[in-house]
Amino acid sequence: MPPVVKYGLTFLYVQAEFGLCCPLSMTDSLTRTLRKFGSQELVDRYLDRLTSQDSDYQYQGAMFMTEQDAGSDVGAVTTEARCEDGVWRLYGDKWFCSNPDADLAMVLARPENAEPGTRGLTLFLLPRRLEDGSLNRYRILRLKDKLGTRSMASGEIMLEGAEAYVVGEHGKGFKHMTDMINMSRLSNGVRSAGLMRRTLNESLFIARNRMAFGRHLIDMPLMRRQLCKMMLPTEQARSIMLHTADCLQRADAGDHEAAKLIRILTPLIKFRSTRDARRVAGDGMEVRGGCGYIEEWSDARVLRDAHLGSIWEGTSNIVALDVIRSIRREGTLPVLHDYLQRCLDSIDLAQEERQAFDTVLMRLKKVAEDVTSGERNDELETRRVASGLYHFASAVFMAWEASQLGDDWRRLVLAKLVLRYRLSAQDPLESPAEEPVLIEMLLAETPISRESAKRL
Numbered sequence: 001m002p003p004v005v006k007y008g009l010t011f012l013y014v015q016a017e018f019g020l021c022c023p024l025s026m027t028d029s030l031t032r033t034l035r036k037f038g039s040q041e042l043v044d045r046y047l048d049r050l051t052s053q054d055s056d057y058q059y060q061g062a063m064f065m066t067e068q069d070a071g072s073d074v075g076a077v078t079t080e081a082r083c084e085d086g087v088w089r090l091y092g093d094k095w096f097c098s099n100p101d102a103d104l105a106m107v108l109a110r111p112e113n114a115e116p117g118t119r120g121l122t123l124f125l126l127p128r129r130l131e132d133g134s135l136n137r138y139r140i141l142r143l144k145d146k147l148g149t150r151s152m153a154s155g156e157i158m159l160e161g162a163e164a165y166v167v168g169e170h171g172k173g174f175k176h177m178t179d180m181i182n183m184s185r186l187s188n189g190v191r192s193a194g195l196m197r198r199t200l201n202e203s204l205f206i207a208r209n210r211m212a213f214g215r216h217l218i219d220m221p222l223m224r225r226q227l228c229k230m231m232l233p234t235e236q237a238r239s240i241m242l243h244t245a246d247c248l249q250r251a252d253a254g255d256h257e258a259a260k261l262i263r264i265l266t267p268l269i270k271f272r273s274t275r276d277a278r279r280v281a282g283d284g285m286e287v288r289g290g291c292g293y294i295e296e297w298s299d300a301r302v303l304r305d306a307h308l309g310s311i312w313e314g315t316s317n318i319v320a321l322d323v324i325r326s327i328r329r330e331g332t333l334p335v336l337h338d339y340l341q342r343c344l345d346s347i348d349l350a351q352e353e354r355q356a357f358d359t360v361l362m363r364l365k366k367v368a369e370d371v372t373s374g375e376r377n378d379e380l381e382t383r384r385v386a387s388g389l390y391h392f393a394s395a396v397f398m399a400w401e402a403s404q405l406g407d408d409w410r411r412l413v414l415a416k417l418v419l420r421y422r423l424s425a426q427d428p429l430e431s432p433a434e435e436p437v438l439i440e441m442l443l444a445e446t447p448i449s450r451e452s453a454k455r456l
């Protein structure tokens, strides 16, 4: 399935159900990693079931990596792999295992006498049942009592000599697993985009239908402003998500530029949209008033689910550091810069509009280069750079989308708002004169003309 379709469907599905997106994404990314690095024999043995749509026949996937003392610090993994009579067996405890009863799991373990750190890790495929149908030697010790994602279990697993198969090269386990992690990070960014979309939809519906003081909520200036503040990150995430999915398709077809873009856009969306989803979900809860806090409505569940996105598959700090790593080690910044500039070149922007983009881009590039350069490896600035890159990329993608649509320039208006409110200094006491017009435009369900968009 093309990535744009896959993530488009995830975006829709997650608006109804967040928890089950985990097994879906785990199965999808495990299959991808197996095909990429696994032996032909393993692929032949499992691919048919992993890709089956028959729920009685299909196999689900999982990823068992985290241990009690090895979460962000994956190199501290202590699960041991021993080769006994020609069979690899795993011994150790995995502390967080979502979809723990999956048929197959990718597991990171350290073969006996392998070196410490990530370089000593090897990737293994762990089947729940062995070829003769018997259960493999591991136990789910306990299920986690989680804040959210309660529709999908996460547990602690003890590996007691479980049979497993090497995937890829010895000592390259972490590198191979990174592929699976990145797919899952992208999926998490998409899920956050979907959660924000659901929240915004619910909030708009409530605001248009509930009355207070004899008026609909949507007619009240402060509520209108609140809705627009939820709309902006929601639309940013949608544009980044679809553009990233499109890049993935090109990267998988062998396009080197797209591969570099994926390398940086994936942590960018995981970092920023999962954080934005927390705030948007909280704001949506407030739009419903007291009922938003009551479990009979969707808000509490969405809020709980939204908080997980920025924790699992790497916390915000870890993912922001990965953005910087991609720049420093894989040279992704100039590629992203040139790509965004080419996108801008393809849009028919007025001179002052283009200048606004160029001014921010020049500044952003300089800051990112400074922070990631050899002399000033400034970890403290990591999140600022990651946010800046995310915001700017989203603004360019939204402007580009507006130009593709041609008859509704709403997304260019949103892009300009990103430049103004996310990437430029604001006087907190100044009231922008055009704000009421802007809000009017964004909340009206009518197309925005090129002229109106240009005036802002």
Ligand SMILES: Cc1cc2nc3c(=O)[nH]c(=O)nc-3n(C[C@H](O)[C@H](O)[C@H](O)COP(=O)(O)OP(=O)(O)OC[C@H]3O[C@@H](n4cnc5c(N)ncnc54)[C@H](O)[C@@H]3O)c2cc1C
Pocket: 063, 064, 065, 066, 068, 069, 070, 071, 072, 073, 096, 097, 098, 099, 146, 149, 154, 308, 311, 312, 313, 314, 315, 316, 317, 318
């Ligand atoms: C519901 C749920 C399901 C999960 N499912 C799975 C699963 O299926 N498979 C799996 O392998 N894992 C799973 N995890 C584990 C998850 O990925 C880890 O919890 C997460 O990566 C953080 O690791 P940790 O809990 O050890 O926290 P720690 O690594 O101890 O981090 C604690 C804090 O320190 C910060 N920190 C750590 N290092 C740095 C640094 N260098 N700079 C700045 N700050 C830093 C972190 O940002 C965090 O805020 C799951 C977690 C949850 C909550």
